[in-house]
Amino acid sequence: MRSPDAGAEAWFDGLWRAHAPRVQAYALRHVGPRDAEDVLAETFTVAWRRRQDVPADALPWLLVVARNTIANTRRSELRHDERVAALSRVAAAPDDLEGDVAERAVMLDALARLPAADRQALLLTAWDGLAPAAAAAVAGCSTTAFSVRVHRARGRLTRLLRAAEAAEPGGATDRTTLRTTRGR
Amino acid sequence: MDLDTRLRALAPVGTADPEGLARARERVLRGQAVPPSVLDAEAVQAVRRRPRSRRRLWATAPLAAAAAVVAGVLLTAGPPQPAFATWTATPQAPDAGAAALAETSCRSGAPAGTRPRAVLAEQRGVVVLTVLEDRDGPWSTGCVWSRHDQAEGSIAGATEVEPPAPAPGGLALVGQVSTWSQEDGDWSVVWGWAGAGVERVVVDREVGGPVTATVTDGWFAAWWPTQAQAATLTPYAADGTAGPAVAGGW
Numbered sequence: 001m002r003s004p005d006a007g008a009e010a011w012f013d014g015l016w017r018a019h020a021p022r023v024q025a026y027a028l029r030h031v032g033p034r035d036a037e038d039v040l041a042e043t044f045t046v047a048w049r050r051r052q053d054v055p056a057d058a059l060p061w062l063l064v065v066a067r068n069t070i071a072n073t074r075r076s077e078l079r080h081d082e083r084v085a086a087l088s089r090v091a092a093a094p095d096d097l098e099g100d101v102a103e104r105a106v107m108l109d110a111l112a113r114l115p116a117a118d119r120q121a122l123l124l125t126a127w128d129g130l131a132p133a134a135a136a137a138v139a140g141c142s143t144t145a146f147s148v149r150v151h152r153a154r155g156r157l158t159r160l161l162r163a164a165e166a167a168e169p170g171g172a173t174d175r176t177t178l179r180t181t182r183g184r
Numbered sequence: 185m186d187l188d189t190r191l192r193a194l195a196p197v198g199t200a201d202p203e204g205l206a207r208a209r210e211r212v213l214r215g216q217a218v219p220p221s222v223l224d225a226e227a228v229q230a231v232r233r234r235p236r237s238r239r240r241l242w243a244t245a246p247l248a249a250a251a252a253v254v255a256g257v258l259l260t261a262g263p264p265q266p267a268f269a270t271w272t273a274t275p276q277a278p279d280a281g282a283a284a285l286a287e288t289s290c291r292s293g294a295p296a297g298t299r300p301r302a303v304l305a306e307q308r309g310v311v312v313l314t315v316l317e318d319r320d321g322p323w324s325t326g327c328v329w330s331r332h333d334q335a336e337g338s339i340a341g342a343t344e345v346e347p348p349a350p351a352p353g354g355l356a357l358v359g360q361v362s363t364w365s366q367e368d369g370d371w372s373v374v375w376g377w378a379g380a381g382v383e384r385v386v387v388d389r390e391v392g393g394p395v396t397a398t399v400t401d402g403w404f405a406a407w408w409p410t411q412a413q414a415a416t417l418t419p420y421a422a423d424g425t426a427g428p429a430v431a432g433g434w
Contacts, residue, residue, distance in 0.1 A: 126191035
């Protein structure tokens with residue numbers, strides 16, 4: 001990508017093409033589509049205005065701006081079914097195989113049940129592809145604290161998935177407590 | 185299949201909402217069509233003023249009206265000073281009108297299902313800090329509020345942490361946030377519980393001088409306009425005796 005000095009508009013165009021879909025996906029995990037559009041526009045407006053501050057590895061910086069924009073707009077927390085819908089909007093589409101559809105639904109339902117900080121920690125690394133230090137910066141904590149958070153989140157997610165699997169036909173758990181509400 | 189593989193298999197591919205992406209790009213490009221010096225002042229506000237959801241308009245209408253009143257005052261008061269520039273290390277009792285607006289703004293961000301009540305308010309310069317707690321659960325929030333010509337009046341951090349109650353003369357740190365506001369810049373806030381007999385709390389930061397917190401009815405709170413983290417929080421009794429310090433930071 002060209003640097004801002006080589007032409008601000010060309011630099012911005014490259015920045016947009018490289019990162020806008022990922023920033024949008026990040027926003028869609030936290031807010032509805034209309035608000036995600038606001039967050040995306042505002043994030044890149046800030047990037048344009050502060051273009052001299054945008055580092056070469058821009059994605060973590062953009063996600064921090066998006067995170068702050070989401071926090072500053074003071075939206076209420078999403079309900080569980082809204083969290084599942086938000087994750088479903090951005091997660092990779094399932095294959096046609098029935099097993100993949102069920103696996104996707106179970107995983108999204110379990111992710112939606114995690115505390116927000118745990119879910120963010122897992123998805124910043126697994127979905128956004130950030131290294132621990134960059135993910136920690138986006139999460140607003142130290143790398144050490146982030147590693148602890150990821151470890152804790154893995155444990156919780158594993159327990160939720162086991163409970164969901166136990167709830168399959170023939171399992172021991174009440175299935176209704178774990179059923180996924182699909183995206184809108 | 186291991187957990188990481190299962191998670192990565194669902195990683196987003198392509199563009200989730202192409203139409204939303206195109207609309208956002210158009211809005212940003214409109215902002216770029218003016219010189220950067222104008223953009224700094226106007227483009228971000230233009231994005232902010234775009235109509236949002238009905239729920240949010242309802243939540244912010246009283247603040248917009250208040251901002252209009254303040255704008256009238258400022259026309260005769262000369263150029264406004266940046267809100268965070270008025271910050272002081274020692275708090276003052278909040279102006280009743282400002283505190284009411286700040287609390288209204290703070291309440292508008294409470295999650296559905298909570299029954300928030302205000303437990304603390306303080307003022308430093310023109311900025312009001314409000315702490316709310318849920319009557320029924322562990323949720324609490326610290327809102328830093330200043331008057332702006334924009335929809336949202338306050339910025340906040342919230343937590344669902346509920347530490348053990350502090351011993352007499354001690355502290356329990358409930359929430360701490362370091363973040364950034366588009367209008368005002370960096371800020372940090374701490375809030376928590378003050379044990380019986382605690383009359384004063386001093387926050388020593390990793391960078392910057394000490395900050396005197398507000399102590400009210402078993403709660404304490406303070407904020408400052410940087411992202412320097414709290415290094416220690418020290419309680420003091422009425423006779424000046426220091427209690428056990430609590431470590432801040434992450």
